[in-house]
Amino acid sequence: MNNDIFVEMISKKTKYAINALVFLAKRTGEGPIVISEIAEKEHIPRKFLESILLNLKKAGLLASKKGKGGGYYLLQDPEDINLADVMRLFDGPIAFLPCVTYKYYERCEECKDEETCGIRDVFFEVKKKTVELLKQASLSEVIKRESGLISHL
Amino acid sequence: MNNDIFVEMISKKTKYAINALVFLAKRTGEGPIVISEIAEKEHIPRKFLESILLNLKKAGLLASKKGKGGGYYLLQDPEDINLADVMRLFDGPIAFLPCVTYKYYERCEECKDEETCGIRDVFFEVKKKTVELLKQASLSEVIKRESGLISHL
DNA sequence: GAATAGTCTACCAAATCTATAGACTTTATA
DNA sequence: TATAAAGTCTATAGATTTGGTAGACTATTC
Secondary structure (H helix, E strand, O other), X not given: OOOOOOOOOOOHHHHHHHHHXXXXXXXXXXXXXXXXXXXXXXXXXXXXXXXXXXXXXXXOOEEEEOOOOOEEEEOOOOOOOEHHHHHHHHHOOOOOOHHHOOOOOOOOOOOOOHHHOHHHHHHHHHHHHHHHHHHHOEHHHHHHHHOOOOOOO | OOOOOOOOOOOHHHHHHHHHHHHXXXXXXXXOEOHHHHHHHHOOOHHHHHHHHXXXXXXXXXXXXXXXXXXXXEOOOOOXXXXXXXXXXXXXXXXXXXXXXXXXXXXXXXXXXHHHOXXXXXXXXXXXXXXXXXXXXXXXXXXXXXXXXXXXX
């Protein structure tokens, strides 16, 4: 039984990454923004954020500039960056079971017949819907929702 | 970046629990089934399964009988046990963020204004849909899908 | 050349997950 | 009533992951 208060399902890395990206998206056109500003404004441990931004850069979402006047800035259009991609980058495949992923497919050891596995079928459906919703959630979409124009809550 | 081969999202506990429950559901009416039989047939480490079944018993899904001729059996109708409940039992709330759960609600530390948080809005939608799909997935539904009558793959 | 700012490597503490071991209790039945 | 069968309880342990820190290094600007 889970005695723990709470099991967070997305990692802090992903959460911080999303927050940093949204922050940068809102300030498109202002030129490079320094790590420490993002860290402060978004309440993210500075050193930890460093490695996150580096990952986002390697993944091609961000670019950076060194030296005075340097910092990070979005490399892609906020329309084109979505939460599904970000989550996959840090937390791996978006699925409850490895057998319903495409890129990270792995058979369940205990599974007797995957072809007719009802559990797999259920989790495949869940994964499909989740990815669909997260793909739709681009940075611009997230920002748009912040304004309260669209609310699902 | 995730260098690990794969991050399994539901715990083995949950997976084993579901498999054990489906197994028991298929054998409703046969009386108590011993732990070791479930362990063998479902390829679950025996001792580990013990504690899982105990949890399921405490949660009111299973009952047990000690001594010779004893074992475990379903206490509820297979229609009435769904994957959402099982997952919650072992893995906690079904949500990517604590701020979109009901029973385990917790505010994100870094969050500036929850009311207008676009990220929260997105993840709330995802959670809602996920729970909906998992609620529909009762043990009987899983078994029905195994037969290949309904397939979403 | 000094200050600024990102990059790289290494490390670490805490928590969680997946078990395993073994003693104990209850029950059926020969 | 002894004994074997079967579930229950407590404790522990190894491996992995997560979240975070430290510090040296490199590149850029003025």
